[in-house]
Amino acid sequence: MSLNPKLLSCLSVGREIITPARVKDAAEWAEKYRILSEFESAIPGRWSNSVTPYAVQPMRALSNPGTVNVTLMCCSQASKSEIVRNALGFWITAAPGPTLWVMPSVAAAEEAVDERLGPMIQNSIPWALPGGRYDISTKKGIKLTSMRIYPATQGSPQALATRPCRYVICDEVDKYGTNAGKDADPLALAAARIRTYKKRGKFVCLSTPTFRDGHIFKRFDACPDQRHYYFPCLKCGHKWHARWEHVVWPKRPEEINEISWGAQIVAGNLARIRCPECKHEHEEKHRQAMIQGGEWVSSLGLPEDVFGDSVAFQFSSLVNPWADINKLAEKFLKVRKDPTKLQEFINQEMGEIYEDEIDAASVKGDYHAAKISTYAPGIAPNWTSTILATADSQKDHFWFTVRAWGRDGRSRLLSHGRANSFEDLRAKTLDAWFDVEGYESVGGFRMKTGYLFIDSGGGLAGAGDGEASITDKVYKFVETDPKRIIPTKGFPSYKRAKKPISESQITAKGTRAKHFKQVLLRIVDTQYFKDLLFAKIWDGPDWEENSSIDADYGKQMTAERKVMTKTKSGFLKLWKQTSHGSDNHYWDCGVLQLAAADYLKVHLSAPEEVVHAERLQIAKMRQAQGIKLDETPRGARASAPQAPKLRPQQTMKRNGQDFLAAYR
Known part of the structure; x- marks a missing residue:
C-alpha cells in the first residue's frame, strides 16, 4: 500500500518541526537556537557568534567528547557565563546528563536559576528540543525531560559529594573558600562527581581571577594547554597576545592632573593599541576588526580546533566588543596609585591575577656566598654573653639553630640542623656544651645553652589517628623544663602589635590525663x-x-620577600615566602633568635671585661678542685643569665631609645 504524496509531504514537514537538526558543537547550537532575553543581555535577540568570535573556541572545547577539564579565566562582563550556558544548551539537546552547577553562595545560586538558567531554558530549549518539558525550581533545581540540573553552593559538602554527575560547572571559583564545611577543597569534592563518567564527563571552572593563590589561577597554571586570544596587526599582519602594556596614549602635560587627562583621552579618542612588531598604533575603531581577525593560540602549539584532555582559556576586556580602550585608560589613571582599586582593574578588566608589589629593598643576592665564614662550628667566641637556641616546629620534626650572643648585639651561629623528636631536640640544644675560645691557657672554658625558644605551632601530629596536636606536645615539653624552654606564638601578620613581644597565660593539657596547667606563652610580632x-x-x-652553612641554609635565609599584600586591614607590606612551599625554617629560627635576645635583654649583659674576669676565676677554681670542664665549680656563679620576669606591655628602653636599636 502506498501513501498519498501530499500526506508524505506533510509528515516530512512535521518531522522537521518535531526533530531538531543535529548540531556538531555548542557554537553551532548557540547560533541556531540561543535566544537572549532582555534579562540576559543588553542586545536581546538571537545569539550571533560574529559579535563575540573569541567565544567560539571555548564553546567547541566544551563540546569536544575527549576534553574533560575546561578552565575559563577572564575579565568580567565578557560572556564567559554565556559561553557555559550555551554549552549547557548543547548538552541538553545532544548529550544529556545530570549537571551540578556550583555557586559561591545560596543567593548566587538562586539568582543563577531565576535570572540566568531559567530564561535561557524557557527561551531556547523549546526551539532546540520541541516537546520537551521542564520544571524550574530555585531550591530543587531544573528538571527537564532529558536531564536534571542541580544548583549547589561551595560551602555545602553534602551537595558536592552526594550524587554522580556527568557535568560539573564551578562558577566564580575565586569567591569559594578553601574548604567545604569541614571537608576538603570544594573543587576537589566537585571534581570527584564526574569520576564514573570518565572521558564523557566535563569539569568546568570559570571565574574572574584575584591572586596567584586563587582557585582559578591554580587551575589555569596547572593546565598544560593554555590558550590566549591573539590580535592581528592591521598593518604588518603580526599576531600577538594583546595585554595592557600594549595600550598607549600621549604623555600627560605637567599642568594637567591624571584625572583630567583621563577625561581628555576619552574625549579625544587618544588611546591606541600598539603592535609590538612594527609599532603601528590602532585606534578604538580598528579594535573591532582586530577582534574579528583574532585567533586562539595554544601554549602546546595545537591547532585551534584540536583539544586534549584539559584546556584553559584566558582573555581580557581588550577582546570585549562592549569595552572601550579610551575609557579603560581613563579608569587606569584613576586607580593606578590605589592598590585596592588597581587590583580590581587588573582582575576585572584584564582578567589577570594581581601580583603583589615586591619591595626591591628586601631582595638580596646569594646569602651563602655573602655570609659563609672561616669560623669553626661549635666554638663560641670570647665575647659570648649567653647561648640561645630556637626551634621551628613541624608536623613530625623540628629545625633548630644555636647562636652565641654578645652584649653589643653581635651573634654567631654555633650549630644548626634538624631534630626528629623532642629528645633529639633537647640533646642538640639544651644539653649541648660549647668551648669558648681564648681560655686555652687555663684549661679551657665551656658554656651550655641557656634557653630554648620553641614555636608552639606545627598543626596536627597525625591525620585522623587521634594523636595530640604538636601545640599540645610542645606545651608538655615545656613542662619538663619550664625555666629554660620558652614557648612562642606569632602575632597575626595583618594586625599591628602594641609591643614586639608580650606574654599571655593560657591553659594547656598537662602530662597526666585530665590534668591542665597554666603555660606562659610569648607572643612575637614576627613582622x-x-x-x-x-x-x-x-x-x-x-x-x-x-x-x-651550605647552599640550602642560604636559600632558607632568603626564602621570604617583603611584598604589598591585601589583608583584612587593607594593603600592607608583609614578609611572605618567595614561592609556595619553599623552606624558610632557618629564617624563622633567626627571627626567634632576635625575639629571644629581645626578651632576655641580652644587650644589658655584664661588660665583656667583667665576664672575662669571672670566667678566668671559674677556670682556675675548676683546675684547683680537679673537676670536669663542663661542670661549674663550688662557689662559682652559673654563666647563663636567668630569664627576667617580663610584665605584659612592659616597655624596654635604653638611653631613651628602643633597645632593639642596639642590634641594628
Missing part, C-alpha cells in the same frame, strides 16, 4: 623581627655565620 633580622644581616657585620 617586626623580620624587619630587624633583615637589617641586621645585610646592614652590618653583627650577624655572623660559621663554615658549616
Whole structure:
C-alpha cells in the first residue's frame, strides 16, 4: 500500500518541526537556537557568534567528547557565563546528563536559576528540543525531560559529594573558600562527581581571577594547554597576545592632573593599541576588526580546533566588543596609585591575577656566598654573653639553630640542623656544651645553652589517628623544663602589635590525663623581627655565620620577600615566602633568635671585661678542685643569665631609645 504524496509531504514537514537538526558543537547550537532575553543581555535577540568570535573556541572545547577539564579565566562582563550556558544548551539537546552547577553562595545560586538558567531554558530549549518539558525550581533545581540540573553552593559538602554527575560547572571559583564545611577543597569534592563518567564527563571552572593563590589561577597554571586570544596587526599582519602594556596614549602635560587627562583621552579618542612588531598604533575603531581577525593560540602549539584532555582559556576586556580602550585608560589613571582599586582593574578588566608589589629593598643576592665564614662550628667566641637556641616546629620534626650572643648585639651561629623528636631536640640544644675560645691557657672554658625558644605551632601530629596536636606536645615539653624552654606564638601578620613581644597565660593539657596547667606563652610580632633580622644581616657585620652553612641554609635565609599584600586591614607590606612551599625554617629560627635576645635583654649583659674576669676565676677554681670542664665549680656563679620576669606591655628602653636599636 502506498501513501498519498501530499500526506508524505506533510509528515516530512512535521518531522522537521518535531526533530531538531543535529548540531556538531555548542557554537553551532548557540547560533541556531540561543535566544537572549532582555534579562540576559543588553542586545536581546538571537545569539550571533560574529559579535563575540573569541567565544567560539571555548564553546567547541566544551563540546569536544575527549576534553574533560575546561578552565575559563577572564575579565568580567565578557560572556564567559554565556559561553557555559550555551554549552549547557548543547548538552541538553545532544548529550544529556545530570549537571551540578556550583555557586559561591545560596543567593548566587538562586539568582543563577531565576535570572540566568531559567530564561535561557524557557527561551531556547523549546526551539532546540520541541516537546520537551521542564520544571524550574530555585531550591530543587531544573528538571527537564532529558536531564536534571542541580544548583549547589561551595560551602555545602553534602551537595558536592552526594550524587554522580556527568557535568560539573564551578562558577566564580575565586569567591569559594578553601574548604567545604569541614571537608576538603570544594573543587576537589566537585571534581570527584564526574569520576564514573570518565572521558564523557566535563569539569568546568570559570571565574574572574584575584591572586596567584586563587582557585582559578591554580587551575589555569596547572593546565598544560593554555590558550590566549591573539590580535592581528592591521598593518604588518603580526599576531600577538594583546595585554595592557600594549595600550598607549600621549604623555600627560605637567599642568594637567591624571584625572583630567583621563577625561581628555576619552574625549579625544587618544588611546591606541600598539603592535609590538612594527609599532603601528590602532585606534578604538580598528579594535573591532582586530577582534574579528583574532585567533586562539595554544601554549602546546595545537591547532585551534584540536583539544586534549584539559584546556584553559584566558582573555581580557581588550577582546570585549562592549569595552572601550579610551575609557579603560581613563579608569587606569584613576586607580593606578590605589592598590585596592588597581587590583580590581587588573582582575576585572584584564582578567589577570594581581601580583603583589615586591619591595626591591628586601631582595638580596646569594646569602651563602655573602655570609659563609672561616669560623669553626661549635666554638663560641670570647665575647659570648649567653647561648640561645630556637626551634621551628613541624608536623613530625623540628629545625633548630644555636647562636652565641654578645652584649653589643653581635651573634654567631654555633650549630644548626634538624631534630626528629623532642629528645633529639633537647640533646642538640639544651644539653649541648660549647668551648669558648681564648681560655686555652687555663684549661679551657665551656658554656651550655641557656634557653630554648620553641614555636608552639606545627598543626596536627597525625591525620585522623587521634594523636595530640604538636601545640599540645610542645606545651608538655615545656613542662619538663619550664625555666629554660620558652614557648612562642606569632602575632597575626595583618594586625599591628602594641609591643614586639608580650606574654599571655593560657591553659594547656598537662602530662597526666585530665590534668591542665597554666603555660606562659610569648607572643612575637614576627613582622617586626623580620624587619630587624633583615637589617641586621645585610646592614652590618653583627650577624655572623660559621663554615658549616651550605647552599640550602642560604636559600632558607632568603626564602621570604617583603611584598604589598591585601589583608583584612587593607594593603600592607608583609614578609611572605618567595614561592609556595619553599623552606624558610632557618629564617624563622633567626627571627626567634632576635625575639629571644629581645626578651632576655641580652644587650644589658655584664661588660665583656667583667665576664672575662669571672670566667678566668671559674677556670682556675675548676683546675684547683680537679673537676670536669663542663661542670661549674663550688662557689662559682652559673654563666647563663636567668630569664627576667617580663610584665605584659612592659616597655624596654635604653638611653631613651628602643633597645632593639642596639642590634641594628
